[in-house]
Amino acid sequence: MTLFDCDSTLSAVEGIDELADAPEHQRQIADLTEQAMDGDIPLEEVYGRRLELVGPTRDEVRSVKSRYKANAVPDAQAVIAALHHLDTETWIVSGGLLEPVAEFATWLGVPADRVRAVETHFDPLDGDWWDGSTQPRYADHGRCELTTTDGKAEVIRRSVTSGGRRLFVGDGVSDLAAADEVDLFAAYAGVVARPAVVDHAPVVITSESIAPVLALAIGPGRVRELVGGPHDHVARTCLDGIDDGALRFNDPDLGRRFAASAS
Amino acid sequence: MFNILISDNLGADGIAVLEAAEDVTVEVRTGLSEDELVDIIGDYDGLLIRSGTQVTARVLQAGNRLRVVGRAGVGTDNVDVDEATRNGVIVMNTPGANTIATAEHTFALLMATARKLVPAHNSLADGRWERSAFTGHELKGKTLGIVGFGRIGQVVAVRAQAFEMTVLAYDPFVSERIGREARVELVDLDDLLAASDFVTLHTALSDETTNLINAETLATMKPGAVLINAARGGLVDAAAVAASLDADHLGHAAVDVYDVEPPADDHPLVGHPKVLHTPHLGASTAEAQRSVAIEIAEQTLDALRGTRIVNSVNMAFPPGLDFARANRFITLAAKMGKLQAAMADAQIEQVELELYAADAEELMRPVAAGLLKGVLECAMGDSVNFVNAPLVARERGLKISRSVGLGQADYRNQITCRVNWGDGERTVSGVVFSDDHPRIVQVSNYRLEADPTGTVLLMLNNDVPGVIGDVGGVLGEHQINIGEWRLGRNPERSEALSFINLDSAPEVDVIERLRSLDAVTKAVVVDL
Numbered sequence: 001m002t003l004f005d006c007d008s009t010l011s012a013v014e015g016i017d018e019l020a021d022a023p024e025h026q027r028q029i030a031d032l033t034e035q036a037m038d039g040d041i042p043l044e045e046v047y048g049r050r051l052e053l054v055g056p057t058r059d060e061v062r063s064v065k066s067r068y069k070a071n072a073v074p075d076a077q078a079v080i081a082a083l084h085h086l087d088t089e090t091w092i093v094s095g096g097l098l099e100p101v102a103e104f105a106t107w108l109g110v111p112a113d114r115v116r117a118v119e120t121h122f123d124p125l126d127g128d129w130w131d132g133s134t135q136p137r138y139a140d141h142g143r144c145e146l147t148t149t150d151g152k153a154e155v156i157r158r159s160v161t162s163g164g165r166r167l168f169v170g171d172g173v174s175d176l177a178a179a180d181e182v183d184l185f186a187a188y189a190g191v192v193a194r195p196a197v198v199d200h201a202p203v204v205i206t207s208e209s210i211a212p213v214l215a216l217a218i219g220p221g222r223v224r225e226l227v228g229g230p231h232d233h234v235a236r237t238c239l240d241g242i243d244d245g246a247l248r249f250n251d252p253d254l255g256r257r258f259a260a261s262a263s
Numbered sequence: 264m265f266n267i268l269i270s271d272n273l274g275a276d277g278i279a280v281l282e283a284a285e286d287v288t289v290e291v292r293t294g295l296s297e298d299e300l301v302d303i304i305g306d307y308d309g310l311l312i313r314s315g316t317q318v319t320a321r322v323l324q325a326g327n328r329l330r331v332v333g334r335a336g337v338g339t340d341n342v343d344v345d346e347a348t349r350n351g352v353i354v355m356n357t358p359g360a361n362t363i364a365t366a367e368h369t370f371a372l373l374m375a376t377a378r379k380l381v382p383a384h385n386s387l388a389d390g391r392w393e394r395s396a397f398t399g400h401e402l403k404g405k406t407l408g409i410v411g412f413g414r415i416g417q418v419v420a421v422r423a424q425a426f427e428m429t430v431l432a433y434d435p436f437v438s439e440r441i442g443r444e445a446r447v448e449l450v451d452l453d454d455l456l457a458a459s460d461f462v463t464l465h466t467a468l469s470d471e472t473t474n475l476i477n478a479e480t481l482a483t484m485k486p487g488a489v490l491i492n493a494a495r496g497g498l499v500d501a502a503a504v505a506a507s508l509d510a511d512h513l514g515h516a517a518v519d520v521y522d523v524e525p526p527a528d529d530h531p532l533v534g535h536p537k538v539l540h541t542p543h544l545g546a547s548t549a550e551a552q553r554s555v556a557i558e559i560a561e562q563t564l565d566a567l568r569g570t571r572i573v574n575s576v577n578m579a580f581p582p583g584l585d586f587a588r589a590n591r592f593i594t595l596a597a598k599m600g601k602l603q604a605a606m607a608d609a610q611i612e613q614v615e616l617e618l619y620a621a622d623a624e625e626l627m628r629p630v631a632a633g634l635l636k637g638v639l640e641c642a643m644g645d646s647v648n649f650v651n652a653p654l655v656a657r658e659r660g661l662k663i664s665r666s667v668g669l670g671q672a673d674y675r676n677q678i679t680c681r682v683n684w685g686d687g688e689r690t691v692s693g694v695v696f697s698d699d700h701p702r703i704v705q706v707s708n709y710r711l712e713a714d715p716t717g718t719v720l721l722m723l724n725n726d727v728p729g730v731i732g733d734v735g736g737v738l739g740e741h742q743i744n745i746g747e748w749r750l751g752r753n754p755e756r757s758e759a760l761s762f763i764n765l766d767s768a769p770e771v772d773v774i775e776r777l778r779s780l781d782a783v784t785k786a787v788v789v790d791l
Contacts, residue, residue, distance in 0.1 A: 063435045066451055106439035107449075123665045124627040125616070130579040130653035131348065136624070139665060 002083055002217045003160065003182065005152075005170030006094035006101050006117070008037070008191040010076050010108065010210070011068040015096040018067040019056045029053060039149070039173035039196045043095060047147040048140070051120075057135035058122050064100035069107055073190055074209040078234035080109045085231055086218055090114065091160055095146045095174060116155050118146050152178040167217050169205070176200060184254075186216050202254050207246035211238040215247070220262040264288060265567045266306055266328070270295055271313035273335055277556025284564055301325045309563045314338065320346040333563040335555040336546065337361060339576055348577045351651035353566055355575045357558040359414060364551035366418035368544060369463055369493045372517035376489050376539050377402060377461075400460075402426040408459030410452065410475070411466025411494070412437045412445075419463060420447050431455045434466070456480055461489045468495040478503040487514035493545045496522035505531035508538070519545050578650055579628035592618075592626050593633035593649065595693045595701040596678055598715040598791045600637020602703070603691055605789035606721060609684040611638055615666035619677040631663050634680055670705060677704070706760055709751030713762035715791045717746075720763040722777065723785040726756055730782045737780075738765070741773050758784070 007014045014033050020026040032046040054060075080090050091114040094101045098117040105115045119142035127134035145151030152174050160166070166182040168175065171189065176197045179185035187201035190208045198204045205212050211234050215223050220242065226235035241247075242262070249255030267281055269291045281289040292303075297319060304310065304326040311333045312318065318332055323346045332342055334356040347354045375381060378399035386393050407423045409416045412434035420430045430447045433455045442449040452475075456462060462484065466472050476490065477500040484490070490513060492499050501522070507513040517539040518532055524543055532538045546555070565571035571586050572578065580589070604611060616631055629649075636652035638661065647655055656663065669690060670679040676695040681688055692705035693715065703713045706721075713719075724730045731748070738745060746764035753759070769777075769788060777786040 059436060065439075066435055070451060103439050106443065112440075122624060124624055125631055125663055125665045128657075129628055130632060131344075131577050140667065 001089040001091065001160070001164045001166050002213065003091040003093050003156065003166060003168040004110075005168075005172065005175045005188075006068070006092050006096050006104065008171045009169060009175075009188050010073060010092070011104065012071040012073055012191045013067050015064045015068065015100055016050050018064050019051075019054045019060055021054075025053055036149070037172040037174070037192075038194050042149045043151075043174055044148040047095075047118075051138050051141065054138070056138050058137075059135055061097055061099060061120055061138070062103075064097065065103040065107075068100060068104035072104075072108070073188075075211040075234050075237055077108055078231065078237075079210055079213055082214055082226060082231040082234050083217060084109060085226075086222065088217055089164065092116070093146070093152050093155055093160070093168075093178075094118075095151070097141075116146065116159060118142060118144050149174045150177050153181045156181040167213070169210070169213055169216075171197060173197060184216065186213065188213075199250070202249070202251035203258075204248040204250065205246060206248055207241045207244070209237055209241055209246075212241045212246045214238040215242055215258075215262075220258070265308040265564075266290070267309040267311060267563065267567075268292065268304070268307040269311045270300065270316040271311075271335075272315075273311055273313065273559075274552050274556030276553050277311070277335065277560040280557055280560035281564065286568070287564065297321065304329060309333065309567055311335065311559060311563060312341070314341055316341065318342040318347070323347050323350050323352060326350070326352065331355065331563050331566045333559040333566075335559040344577050348651055348654055351646070351648040353572065353575050353650050354577045355559070355562050355566065355573070357555045357562070358574060360555040360558050361546040361551050362414045362418055364548040365415050365465075365493055365545040366422065367548075368519060368541070369415075369419050369465075369491055370422050372491050372493065372519065372539060372541070373407075373461055373463065373489070374402070376491070376515045376517045381539055402428050402461075405429070405460040406431060406458055408433070408455040408462040409447070410434075410455065410462065410464045412441070412447070412449070413465060413467075415494075416463075416465035417441075417445055419465065420445055428461075431458060452480070453483060456483045457485065459488060460485060461491065463491040464494045464498050466494060466498065468497045473497050474500045476500065476504065478506065481507040481513060484513060486512055489514055490516045492517070493519040496520040496524070496526075502531045505535055505538075508535060513537075515539070519543055575650075579632045579653060581625055581628065584625060584629065585622075588622075589626055589629050591695045591699065591701065592620075592630050592676070592678065595695055595715070596630045596633030596680075597637040597640075597649075598701070599678060599680055599691050599693050599703070600634040601640055601789055601791060602637075602706075602715065602719075602721070603680065603682045603689060604638045604641040605787045606689060606706075606785075607682060607684050608687050610642075611661065611682045611684050613683040614638060614661065614663040615669060615681045615683075616663060617666045617669040617679045619672040619674065619679070621675075627665060630678060634678075635661065635663060638682070673704065679705075703762065706751065706762070708753055709760035711749045711751035711760065711762055713749040714747060714764060716764070717791060718765040718768045719789050719791050720761070720765055720769070720774075720777075721785075721787050721789065722761040722763065722783060724759055724761065724780075725782040725784065726752055726759040727782050730759075730761075730780070733780050733782070734761070734763075734777060737773065737776050738769065741769060743767055743769050743773070 004010050017030045017033050020029045029050045032050050035041045036043040036046050083090050090110045092105050094117040096117050098119045101117040102112045102115045121139045122136035123139035124136040126137045145154045156178050167184045168182040169186045169188050173196050187197045187204045189198050189204050189206050215238050223235050223238050265287050267289045281287050300322050308328050309331040313335050320343045329352050331353045337358050344354050379397040383397040406429045409432040412432040423430050431450050432447045433452045475498050504516050515537050519541045526533050632649050632652050635656045639647045669681050670692050674694040679692040681690040694702050694704050703715050744766040749762040751760045
């Protein structure tokens with residue numbers, strides 16, 4: 001099974017940052033997100049604050065889906081299709097907003113029931129609500145571990161119940177914090193390389209393409225078997241990337257074992 | 264008996280629906296002036312129109328009995344909707360009845376353009392035989408971009424797929440699941456315009472979509488592409504389209520709708536050699552005219568009878584709401600509002616609402632309207648209804664808001680509301696069951712299970728022996744039978760709340776006698 005973070009991992013954007021349209025909000029919110037992802041302040045301190053600053057409408061929250069899609073990282077759809085082809089389950093465990101993340105997941109091919117993210121509640125009684133022309137605005141978010149820095153570990157332990165070896169791919173400190181709940185944590189640095197994460201993850205994907213995930217999920221041998229089939233392109237991108245040093249092993253033992261299985 | 268006036272030409276099948284109803288008298292009077300309509304509208308409960316009749320503020324104010332204005336068709340520009348809302352009149356239309364007709368007309372325009380049918384027809388009619396001048400294009404393998412993937416857009420997609428076209432759609436608010444099921448790729452507008460050989464518009468007109476197709480967006484379209492607009496004229500900057508056609512960028516345009524109809528003589532697209540145009544015929548099929556007439560007749564009847572309200576443009580009912588289920592919530596909410604108003608020590612200034620239900624967000628607005636109607640009804644009587652209660656509340660400074668954590672969520676379908684006045688507040692909870700018999704389960708901090716129906720005596724009394732006997736004695740003396748007597752005690756067991764269902768309403772002096780009993784601290788009667 002392969003689990004993915006969403007923001008700055010499957011898509012190059014941070015969903016909540018995309019909601020801010022006023023420039024002063026953009027800066028403020030991006031700063032808060034950045035500090036939380038770097039581990040400088042706990043996520044739970046900034047989670048609600050960012051949304052309250054913007055006060056998005058329901059449609060504005062929905063429209064984040066388009067931003068995710070337009071900024072999907074290279075080969076994201078192809079990696080997920082190849083994993084499914086090999087009967088490897090895919091999950092998304094995200095601190096982003098559930099509705100756009102689930103929509104993006106559907107587009108990627110990840111089943112909606114294997115998406116964990118944060119529910120948003122809207123206030124339908126905001127503004128001139130009775131004629132239907134006013135959109136409900138953000139009221140609060142569901143109380144949920146995913147809004148905390150340590151929450152992903154808990155969510156993976158509790159709700160990701162199906163068996164199999166687990167690989168988790170992410171970019172932030174909240175992803176790294178879940179490393180103990182999975183068999184392997186891979187830091188994806190294709191969008192942003194956070195020292196607090198890439199220095200501590202056992203393995204780092206340094207290429208912009210997320211295709212090298214395939215080799216970590218199923219092993220380089222099985223990736224080679226995909227060459228020439230319907231998933232040829234992503235398999236080649238993965239193998240070429242590895243040849244070009246797209247995987248950096250901080251854990252030398254893991255690196256040795258990977259090299260052995262690759263040869 | 265409901266009196267219904269039909270003031271525009273409505274399909275005979277719609278009139279037949281009304282004539283077949285035993286509780287309706289129907290009258291058809293077309294071509295009325297505003298003054299004539301003002302003179303007679305006071306006799307009617309329902310008014311059915313198309314686009315001809317102007318339903319002005321004067322008409323609505325004169326319509327003392329008027330409860331529904333039904334528009335056979337979509338646009339309600341000829342109705343003063345705000346004034347209707349203020350007067351508690353439901354305005355409804357039939358947005359779904361034109362779907363097939365509009366989609367098929369879109370396809371007629373698309374095919375006619377691809378095969379140059381109209382110029383070819385005219386050429387032959389003029390006695391020329393010019394085969395090479397009218398070589399067209401096949402649809403197979405071409406890309407159709409659908410802007411707005413609602414009902415009509417989806418029906419257009421099915422037809423395009425039958426012609427083996429690749430279909431892209433732009434609609435930021437449609438779920439990926441719908442796109443997947445329709446085998447249509449949902450893309451951004453830029454990508455759609457850049458990739459499509461044919462672009463067809465099926466989106467509503469709003470601030471965001473006005474002039475959606477303008478000089479800038481036209482420039483991003485494929486050279487030689489075809490633009491089709493059978494939705495709303497205002498979606499397109501007509502002058503920019505003409506300029507793009509003249510510059511040989513856009514290949515052809517096909518239009519059925521204009522920002523002003525009929526279009527002015529100098530409209531840049533009318534008569535343009537690269538434009539195929541029709542005079543707003545999208546909905547003009549015998550089948551669509553028949554179905555709008557039947558639908559508006561049925562909707563109006565249902566609304567007057569209170570059995571179903573759909574397609575209202577001025578009520579807080581989201582589209583697709585399960586009316587039967589919502590109605591149970593709204594009915595209970597109105598009773599709770601009334602109960603709150605009866606028990607409040609002063610005029611209620613604020614209402615807070617919390618809903619515990621799987622579809623709470625969808626139900627929130629209808630339930631809020633119900634609560635406000637109940638709260639306002641004590642002071643305003645029949646002049647307030649579910650349609651105008653939110654507006655009347657706003658105008659009177661009565662606030663309502665969504666709240667969290669007001670009470671305990673003991674039931675699956677529970678409404679909790681807290682009202683505030685001056686220095687006081689009270690919380691009431693009610694529960695909806697599937698059997699149409701709602702229950703009041705909490706009043707202040709008293710837990711009980713009471714039936715909010717008919718005449719109810721609400722009483723607060725010291726929790727001491729003998730109260731039930733004394734109250735029963737007073738009511739018995741006046742031949743008032745007690746149906747049910749529900750008691751709730753506060754946790755300290757110092758005070759009790761009685762919720763008493765009576766078979767008849769006590770006179771004022773009887774209530775005064777109850778209030779004068781030593782143990783009784785409050786007694787009010789409310790008709791629920």
